[in-house]
Amino acid sequence: MRRRTLVLAAAALPAGAVAQPGAGAPADPALQAALRDYAALPDETTLLVEAEAPAGAWRLAHQPDRPAFVGSCFKTFVLAAWLQEVEAGRRRLAEQVAIDDEVRSLISPVFDHLSGSTTARSVLEAMITHSDNTATDAAMRVIDVDRVRAVVERAGLRATRIPASTRRMFTAMAGAPPGADLGWVGVQRALEQPVGPPRPPVNPYETSVSTAAELVGWYQRVLAGAYFQRPESLTEFRRVQAMGDAIAMVVPPGIAAYAKGGSIFWQDSNAVAVAGQMVVCGRPATFCFTLTWSGPEAGNAARLDAFKDAVAAVLRRTVEMLS
Numbered sequence: 001m002r003r004r005t006l007v008l009a010a011a012a013l014p015a016g017a018v019a020q021p022g023a024g025a026p027a028d029p030a031l032q033a034a035l036r037d038y039a040a041l042p043d044e045t046t047l048l049v050e051a052e053a054p055a056g057a058w059r060l061a062h063q064p065d066r067p068a069f070v071g072s073c074f075k076t077f078v079l080a081a082w083l084q085e086v087e088a089g090r091r092r093l094a095e096q097v098a099i100d101d102e103v104r105s106l107i108s109p110v111f112d113h114l115s116g117s118t119t120a121r122s123v124l125e126a127m128i129t130h131s132d133n134t135a136t137d138a139a140m141r142v143i144d145v146d147r148v149r150a151v152v153e154r155a156g157l158r159a160t161r162i163p164a165s166t167r168r169m170f171t172a173m174a175g176a177p178p179g180a181d182l183g184w185v186g187v188q189r190a191l192e193q194p195v196g197p198p199r200p201p202v203n204p205y206e207t208s209v210s211t212a213a214e215l216v217g218w219y220q221r222v223l224a225g226a227y228f229q230r231p232e233s234l235t236e237f238r239r240v241q242a243m244g245d246a247i248a249m250v251v252p253p254g255i256a257a258y259a260k261g262g263s264i265f266w267q268d269s270n271a272v273a274v275a276g277q278m279v280v281c282g283r284p285a286t287f288c289f290t291l292t293w294s295g296p297e298a299g300n301a302a303r304l305d306a307f308k309d310a311v312a313a314v315l316r317r318t319v320e321m322l323s
Contacts (some may be wrong), residue, residue, distance in 0.1 A: 016219065028317070031314070042293065047062040047314075050220070063212070068211070068292055070273040071264050071276070072136075075149050078140060079127070080237060083145055083237055084151065085118050087229050093236070097118060099114055099118065102184075105134050108132050109131075109132060110132065111134040112174075122180060145163075145164045148245070155234075157217075160215075168206045171186075174187065174194045175195050200266070212289070223277055242256070244260045245261050252270065252319050259277070268296060270295065271321060274311065278318070
C-alpha cells in the first residue's frame with residue numbers, strides 16, 4: 001500500500017514480553033521460548049494473556065496498562081451497543097440500515113462501491129468479519145457514538161478512547177480542524193494531500209486507544225454475559241465476534257475464539273493489535289497483543305508476518321497447556 005494509505009483491519013502482537021508468575025506458565029520451556037521470540041520483536045509492544053488452566057489460573061504480562069493504538073478493536077463496543085439497543089426495544093437486527101456517501105469511509109471491502117440498504121445484522125457482520133469501516137460508521141450513525149461511549153464508560157474502561165466515526169478519525173489525521181468531517185470526497189483527497197499538518201493516529205481529537213488490561217477485562221466480562229440482559233444477546237455477540245478475520249491468523253485451527261484485530265499505517269506511524277478470547281476444553285484464555293513502530297513502508301510486510309507468527313506461537317502453546 002502507498003505510504004499514506006490508512007488501514008483498520010486485522011492482527012496484533014507485542015515485544016519484550018515478561019511472564020508474571022502463575023501456575024504452570026513460567027516453568028514451561030515451550031511457552032518461555034515463544035515469549036523470548038516475542039520479546040525479540042523490535043519497537044513498542046504490550047501483552048496480556050490470562051488463562052484458566054487445570055492447575056489454576058496463570059497470567060503473562062508485558063506493559064498491560066500502557067495505552068496503545070488499537071484501531072478496529074474498538075468495533076467490539078459498537079456491536080455490544082447495538083445488541084443492548086435491541087434489548088431495550090429501540091433497534092432490531094432485521095431493520096434496514098442505509099449505506100450511502102454520508103457514511104462511506106476508507107477501507108470498506110464489503111460496502112465500498114455499494115449504495116442502498118441492508119439489515120443491521122449484515123452491517124454488524126461486515127464490521128467485524130471484514131472490518132468494513134463504512135459498515136461501522138453506518139451502524140454508529142444509527143445508534144450514535146454517545147451510546148457506544150456509554151458502553152465503554154459503564155465497563156469502567158478509563159484508558160479506552162473511541163472515535164466518533166472512522167471517517168472523523170481519518171479526517172483528524174489528515175490535519176482538518178477538530179470535530180470536522182471532510183465527507184467522502186474530501187477524505188479521499190486528503191489521503192493524497194492532507195488539508196493541514198498531518199496528525200498521528202494517537203491524537204487529542206479522534207483516535208482508537210486502549211490497554212491490554214482493559215481489553216482483556218472487557219472480553220472476560222462481556223463473553224460471560226455481564227453486559228447483556230438476555231441469553232440470545234450473548235449468543236449473537238459470540239456468533240459475530242467468532243467471525244473476525246484476525247482469528248485465523250493467530251489462533252490454532254479448531255479452537256473456538258472470539259476476537260477483533262486492528263491496524264493502521266499512516267505517514268511514519270504504524271500499529272497493529274488483536275484482542276479476544278479462546279476457549280480450550282471449556283477453559284477460557286483471554287488475550288491482547290499490540291505493536292507500534294515508526295518508519296517508512298518498506299519492511300512492513302515482513303514485520304507484520306513476524307508479529308503474527310510470534311502471537312500465534314504464544315497462543316498455540318497456551319492451547320497446548322490448557323489441553
